[in-house]
Amino acid sequence: MNFLKSAVASAIAQGPPFPYTFGEKVEGHSSIWTLHNGTRREDGSNCSILSFDVAANKSRLALAKNALKKLRTMRHPGVIKILDTVETDSYIYIATERLVPLSWYIKLKSLSPETIKWGLYGIARTIKFINDEGSSIHGSLKVASIYTSESGEWKLGGFDVLSNVKDDEVIIYTYGSLVPDSGRYTPPELARNGWDAIKRSPHTAVDSYNFGTLIFEVFNGDFTGADQAGQTKGIPPSMHGSYKRLVNPSPKSRITVGAFLEQGRRSGSFFDSPLIKLTDGIDNLGVKSEEEREILLDDLDSVSDDFPEDFFKMKVLPELLKSVEFGGGGPKAFSIVMKISTKLSDEDFDAKVQPVVVRLFVNPDRAIRVCLLDNLPLMINRLPQKVVNDKMFPNIVSGFTDVAPLVREQTLKSVLVIIGKLSDRVINGELLKYLAKTANDEQPGIRTNTTIVLGKLAKNLGTSTRSKVLIAAFCRSLRDPFVHARNASLMALAATAEHFSDEDCATKILPAICPALIDKEKLIRDQAIKTMEVYMQKIRKAASNMPDTVLPPPETAQAAGPRMSTPQPSEASSWTGWAISSFTNKLSTAAGEIQPSSNDTASASVASPTPPSTRLAHVNSSASALHRQAVQSPPPPPLSRNSSTSAAEAYFKDPEPIDDGAAWGDMEDMNDDVDVWGEEPSGAVAPAPASKLAASKKSAASPSSFDDGSEPDFAGWLAAQSQKKIPGKSKPLPKGLTKSGGAAAKPATSKPVVAKKIDLKPKATDDDDGWGDGW
Known part of the structure; x- marks a missing residue:
C-alpha cells in the first residue's frame, strides 16, 4: 500500500496539477479502475478518485479513454458526478463525489x-x-x-x-x-x-x-x-x-x-411506494402547489424506519429545511425534519438543523412556534446550554404574553423541557416574572399548569427565593375558583413540603390549607386531608426535637425577687392550678403579723422577730416609687405670728437630743393636737409647742404609709415627680404651702393625659427581592 501511494505521488508530481489527495484504496472493486477515497485539498471535503494505470492495463486503455469521454459528456442525476479529471501517458485520474x-x-x-x-x-x-x-x-x-x-x-x-x-x-x-x-x-x-x-x-x-x-x-x-x-x-x-x-x-x-x-x-x-414518490418530488418541494406539497408531506410522514437514512440526511433534510424556512412547508414539514434528525449524528445535527431551529424561533408564525415547542423534547439534549440560554430563551418568552392562549400554554409547558439548560440568574429572574403573569392568566387551564410547573421546578429555584415564591403562588392558587387549580396547588404543596421551614409550615401553609378541608368539592377535601397529613407529620417530627420549655428554672426566679410561680406539670390538670399554687407559696413564705395601720409601727417593730436593719431593708426594697413619694415628710408648715415663734426658731437653731422611744410614744398625743401636714385642728387657737413640732417632724420622716382617707392626688403626685430636687438648686415647696404664710397655693392644673394611640397595622416586612408581590 505504501509503495502504491508513493508511486501515485511520484506520478502526480511528474504530471499536471491534481488538487486532490489520495487516500486508502477501496477493496472489493471489480473493474479496470482502482477506487481510492480522497479529499479535496482546498477545503478538505470528501471525494473518490478512479485511477487507471496505463502501463499495467495497456490492452484496456481504449475502455478507460471511452469511460473518461462519456463521463465528461453525460449529465444525468443517476450518473456519478465528475469533479475533475487528469489524463497523461502514464495514468488517468477521475475525481468524483464520494462513492461506495x-x-x-x-x-x-x-x-x-x-x-x-x-x-x-x-x-x-x-x-x-x-x-x-x-x-x-x-x-x-x-x-x-x-x-x-x-x-x-x-x-x-x-x-x-x-x-x-x-x-x-x-x-x-x-x-x-x-x-x-x-x-x-x-x-x-x-x-x-x-x-x-x-x-x-x-x-x-x-x-x-x-x-x-x-x-x-x-x-x-x-x-x-x-x-x-x-x-x-x-x-x-x-x-x-x-x-x-x-x-x-x-x-x-x-x-x-x-x-x-x-x-x-x-x-x-x-x-408505487412512498419512498419513490418522495424522490420524484423532493427536489422541487419549494415550487410545488399547496395541494401537491401536502400530498408529498403526507408521503414523507408515512415513511418507515427501514428507508435509507443517508438519503434523508443528504437530500430530503436540506430540502425540507429550506421549505420550512422559506418555502412555506409549515409545521408538518418541520415535524418530518425532527423525525429525520433523530437519526443524525451530533455533528450533523449541529451543522444542518441547529442553525435553522434558532432562526425559526424568531419567526412570528404561531403555527411554527407551536410546532417548535412541541418538538423541543426531541432536540433539547442536542442543543448546547449557551444556545438555549442566550439565543433561544429570549425569543421563547415572547410566547408568555401572546394573545393566543394556545401559544401561552405551549410556552408554559416548554419551561419544564428547557429548565435544565437555563442559568440560575435567568430562572430566578426573568422566568419567575413571566410565571407570575401566567399564574394570574384569564385561562384557568394556564393558571393550573403554572402551579404544576412551579411544583416541578421547585428544586431549580434559588434557596433565597424558593419559599417566598412557592408559598405565595400555592396559597393564592388555593383560593382559585377553578377546582383543578386548587387541587393542583394542594398536590404541589404535598410534593414540595421538604423545601419549607418548620416555622413556615406551621404559620403560613397549614392555616392556608385549613379552609380547603371544608371545600364544596369532595376532590379538594380529600386532597386537603392528604396534604394536611404530610405537613402534620413534618410538624410532629419538628416538635419532638424541641425542648419542653425555654423558661428559666424556678430557683432562679425566686432568687431574683418575689414573683408568680410557673405552673408545675402536676398542676396542669386544672387551669387554676397556677393561681392557687402562687397564692399558697405567698402564705408559706410570709413571717410575723399583719400590721393594722401605719401608726402602729412602733408596736409592730417590737413584735417582729426580724432585726430592725433587716426589716428596714426589706421595706425599702419592696416599697414602690409612689409609696416612697407619699411618705416623704414635707417642710415645716408656716407658724403663726405669736409668742411661740421664738421658741420654734430656738428649737431649729439649737435642737436638743431627742429620745427615739419618747418621740414614738408622743405620736398619740401629737395626733390629737396637730395634723401632720401642719394644719391646726378645728377649734384650736394656739400653735403646737416646739417639742410637738419636733415629734411631728420625726413622725413624718418615718417610712410608714400614710392615708388620710381621701382619694389619692395623682395629679399632684405627677407634678411632684416632675419637680424632683436637682443638685445645687433649692427644692420647691410642697403642694398647699406658700411663702406668704398659711394661704394655700392654687391647685396645680395638669393637662389631661391622652392615651397613646397604638398602630395596629402590621409593619411592612423587608422583602429581600420583592418575590411574592406578583403572586
Whole structure:
C-alpha cells in the first residue's frame, strides 16, 4: 500500500496539477479502475478518485479513454458526478463525489426490499435516458458498475463500453468482451454469435437483459450465469411478470427498461411506494402547489424506519429545511425534519438543523412556534446550554404574553423541557416574572399548569427565593375558583413540603390549607386531608426535637425577687392550678403579723422577730416609687405670728437630743393636737409647742404609709415627680404651702393625659427581592 501511494505521488508530481489527495484504496472493486477515497485539498471535503494505470492495463486503455469521454459528456442525476479529471501517458485520474461500491451492501445484505426497489427505480430511469434520449447502449450493467453516493442514492458508472449506435465507430462491438466478468452477464444471443449480433437486434436488448440479471443479483446476492436468468427466488411477487420479460431468451421479445419502468409506476405496482414518490418530488418541494406539497408531506410522514437514512440526511433534510424556512412547508414539514434528525449524528445535527431551529424561533408564525415547542423534547439534549440560554430563551418568552392562549400554554409547558439548560440568574429572574403573569392568566387551564410547573421546578429555584415564591403562588392558587387549580396547588404543596421551614409550615401553609378541608368539592377535601397529613407529620417530627420549655428554672426566679410561680406539670390538670399554687407559696413564705395601720409601727417593730436593719431593708426594697413619694415628710408648715415663734426658731437653731422611744410614744398625743401636714385642728387657737413640732417632724420622716382617707392626688403626685430636687438648686415647696404664710397655693392644673394611640397595622416586612408581590 505504501509503495502504491508513493508511486501515485511520484506520478502526480511528474504530471499536471491534481488538487486532490489520495487516500486508502477501496477493496472489493471489480473493474479496470482502482477506487481510492480522497479529499479535496482546498477545503478538505470528501471525494473518490478512479485511477487507471496505463502501463499495467495497456490492452484496456481504449475502455478507460471511452469511460473518461462519456463521463465528461453525460449529465444525468443517476450518473456519478465528475469533479475533475487528469489524463497523461502514464495514468488517468477521475475525481468524483464520494462513492461506495454497491457490492459492499449486497454482500452484507444490509438493504431492505423497499430500498432495493428505490435503487432499481433510479437505475432504470438512468438506463432509459441512455437508451432513449442518448440512443446508446451501456453494455456493462451489473452490480460492479453501480455505486452509492453519500446520500444513499444509486449512481451508475462502468461506462467502459458505453456506445452510441449512431456513431461511426462503436466501441462495444470490438471491446465488449474485454470488460471484466463479461462472460457471466453476456446475453445468450451474444454468447452464441458474438458482439456483432447487437446490430441485428434492438439496441435496448442488451441493457434489458442485463437489467434483469441485476434484479436477480441485488435480491439474491450473486449472479453466476445465464442459467439463473428468469429465476424468481427472492424477487418480490409483484415484479415477477415484468422481470421474466426482461430476461426473455429472444432479444426481440424483451421489454425495454423504459417499459419496465412504466409498468412499475402503475398504481399498486412495485414502483408505487412512498419512498419513490418522495424522490420524484423532493427536489422541487419549494415550487410545488399547496395541494401537491401536502400530498408529498403526507408521503414523507408515512415513511418507515427501514428507508435509507443517508438519503434523508443528504437530500430530503436540506430540502425540507429550506421549505420550512422559506418555502412555506409549515409545521408538518418541520415535524418530518425532527423525525429525520433523530437519526443524525451530533455533528450533523449541529451543522444542518441547529442553525435553522434558532432562526425559526424568531419567526412570528404561531403555527411554527407551536410546532417548535412541541418538538423541543426531541432536540433539547442536542442543543448546547449557551444556545438555549442566550439565543433561544429570549425569543421563547415572547410566547408568555401572546394573545393566543394556545401559544401561552405551549410556552408554559416548554419551561419544564428547557429548565435544565437555563442559568440560575435567568430562572430566578426573568422566568419567575413571566410565571407570575401566567399564574394570574384569564385561562384557568394556564393558571393550573403554572402551579404544576412551579411544583416541578421547585428544586431549580434559588434557596433565597424558593419559599417566598412557592408559598405565595400555592396559597393564592388555593383560593382559585377553578377546582383543578386548587387541587393542583394542594398536590404541589404535598410534593414540595421538604423545601419549607418548620416555622413556615406551621404559620403560613397549614392555616392556608385549613379552609380547603371544608371545600364544596369532595376532590379538594380529600386532597386537603392528604396534604394536611404530610405537613402534620413534618410538624410532629419538628416538635419532638424541641425542648419542653425555654423558661428559666424556678430557683432562679425566686432568687431574683418575689414573683408568680410557673405552673408545675402536676398542676396542669386544672387551669387554676397556677393561681392557687402562687397564692399558697405567698402564705408559706410570709413571717410575723399583719400590721393594722401605719401608726402602729412602733408596736409592730417590737413584735417582729426580724432585726430592725433587716426589716428596714426589706421595706425599702419592696416599697414602690409612689409609696416612697407619699411618705416623704414635707417642710415645716408656716407658724403663726405669736409668742411661740421664738421658741420654734430656738428649737431649729439649737435642737436638743431627742429620745427615739419618747418621740414614738408622743405620736398619740401629737395626733390629737396637730395634723401632720401642719394644719391646726378645728377649734384650736394656739400653735403646737416646739417639742410637738419636733415629734411631728420625726413622725413624718418615718417610712410608714400614710392615708388620710381621701382619694389619692395623682395629679399632684405627677407634678411632684416632675419637680424632683436637682443638685445645687433649692427644692420647691410642697403642694398647699406658700411663702406668704398659711394661704394655700392654687391647685396645680395638669393637662389631661391622652392615651397613646397604638398602630395596629402590621409593619411592612423587608422583602429581600420583592418575590411574592406578583403572586
